[in-house]
Amino acid sequence: MKKIISQIPNFITSLNIVSGVLATIFAIDGHLIWAGIFICIAAVLDFLDGFMARLLNAYSDVGEQLDSLGDIVSFGVAPGAILFTLLEFSLFGTNQPIYDIAANWYEWLILFSAFLVPVFGAIRLARFNANPVDEPFFRGLPIPANGLFWASLGLMLEMPKYQELLQILYSTENLVIMGIFMSGMMVITMPMFSLKPKSFSLNENWYRYIFLSISIILLLVFNVYGIALIIFLYIFMNLIFYLLKVKF
Numbered sequence: 001m002k003k004i005i006s007q008i009p010n011f012i013t014s015l016n017i018v019s020g021v022l023a024t025i026f027a028i029d030g031h032l033i034w035a036g037i038f039i040c041i042a043a044v045l046d047f048l049d050g051f052m053a054r055l056l057n058a059y060s061d062v063g064e065q066l067d068s069l070g071d072i073v074s075f076g077v078a079p080g081a082i083l084f085t086l087l088e089f090s091l092f093g094t095n096q097p098i099y100d101i102a103a104n105w106y107e108w109l110i111l112f113s114a115f116l117v118p119v120f121g122a123i124r125l126a127r128f129n130a131n132p133v134d135e136p137f138f139r140g141l142p143i144p145a146n147g148l149f150w151a152s153l154g155l156m157l158e159m160p161k162y163q164e165l166l167q168i169l170y171s172t173e174n175l176v177i178m179g180i181f182m183s184g185m186m187v188i189t190m191p192m193f194s195l196k197p198k199s200f201s202l203n204e205n206w207y208r209y210i211f212l213s214i215s216i217i218l219l220l221v222f223n224v225y226g227i228a229l230i231i232f233l234y235i236f237m238n239l240i241f242y243l244l245k246v247k248f
Contacts, residue, residue, distance in 0.1 A: 006058040012049040013063065013070045016042045020074030027081035030095030035082050036154030039147050042074035046144055068125045075147030076121030082150045083179050084114035090172040113176050120183035121146060137248040138192040141185035145231050149182060152227035159224055185235060192238040193248045207246070211237060
């Protein structure tokens, strides 16, 4: 029974991988809304596997490696597939099998820029696994945040509330810029605060409370659009804290 219980976190991580694979398949087929939904499900499962590991004290080296492999699928490969399909839509107005794409070398270069997302995500995870330093903050943007950002771009298609904004957001130039920017944020070594508090003290967690308060407002006001805004808020706050040399 103990062996079975100890495998519960790994089982949840496996479901995370399944969600990431489904998100990738839906994204390639052009169903970006479902791709976004399954990435969000993967994010919930990613939280639950760590929570269950702590609750059951079921830590293992296999579990750590499996978690990283799950993250690269769900928050690296799947978002890359979403970006690739969005670039297809922006360039050609349709989604089609890769062997049917009639593109010149420049358009292929634009499409392949989507591969930066999974590659840089893998670099981030490999760097973390190779140097497991116990710090109270992240180094660079956590890969689940990257996944949720691209998931939100898929979910926005279900709620085209701001048509003018979407036309600007989904332009080829902006998609490429966002792809490069988010990829770079994952491998940057700048400290970024964790949302896991050691206590509920206001002095120790004031920046977390500010972030969470604004995030709730953004979600209530902008719905799924708020997810991308929250990720940008997180990056912006950390950039300001870094410049002001705020200690976490």
